[in-house]
Amino acid sequence: MVLFITFILAFCSIVYELLLGQLLSAFLGNTVLRYSITIGLYLLSMGIGSMLAEGRFTKKPWHSLQQIELLLTTLGGFSVVMLYAFDSVGVTGIAFSLIAHALIIAIGILTGFEIPLLIEIRNACKEKSENSVLGIDYIGAFLGTVLFAFYFYPTLGLINTAFLIALLNGLIGVWVGTKRDRAGHHHWKFLSVQIIVIAFLTLGLANSGFVNKKLSNWYMNLDEANEAVN
Secondary structure: OHHHHHHHHHHHHHHHHHHHHHHHHHHHOOHHHHHHHHHHHHHHHHHHHHHHOOOHHHHOHHHHHHHHHHHHHHHHHHHHHHHHHHHHOOOOHHHHHHHHHHHHHHHHHHHHHHHHHHHHHHHHHOOOOHHHHHHHHHHHHHHHHHHHHHHHHHHHHHHHHHHHHHHHHHHHHHHHHOOOOOOOOOOHHHHHHHHHHHHHHHHHHHOHHHHHHHHHHHHHHHHHHHHHHO
16 A cells, blocks of 8 residues: 555656646746756755655654645645746746746655655565665656656646646545554544645636636737737
8 A cells, every 4th residue: 555655646746747847838938948947856856855854754654744745735736726826917937937946846845755754654564665665656757757748738738637636646645644653643633634625626626617718818818918019
């Protein structure tokens, strides 16, 4: 089960980053540059997160992982809508780029936290299992990149994909929240918040057609206004 969780979490994290990379290239152009910086920052941030995940943080791995998944579900799920909202109020250029790259770094650091925690949980069940966790993590990330390119982006679009992947991430977070730490305590407070986030994501996914239509109309009106000014 731990390896399955590892696979899903790696899958979700890479899709979050690809969503942000695609959005940056759509708004700011230069696709090669945007994707290169996105993946580079993602790997750097993962390394930072892995180095920070030590000491007390790993003593309660289930509880810590639950908190990480709550943050990832929220940031990843609403990142696309958030950036559209910033753009709609006139945040463009360097400011828009800084916000988007801050999201990339935050998601990368949180993803970096996941790996030591999953290894810690796996080692509690089986000795010397680091290689299996890392291997499954890479496989999950690979599948995420393939499905994003061939299915999620062309079929569902950015907003639907963000909500759907975050829902999957959130469900894993709920399952993690039902596990007890070494002291035998559950952490229902974070579990309740996770369920609320999932409810908002479900609502967003159910109304994503309306959101997409509103965004399309807004950009159409913006283009018409720009043409009138020119």
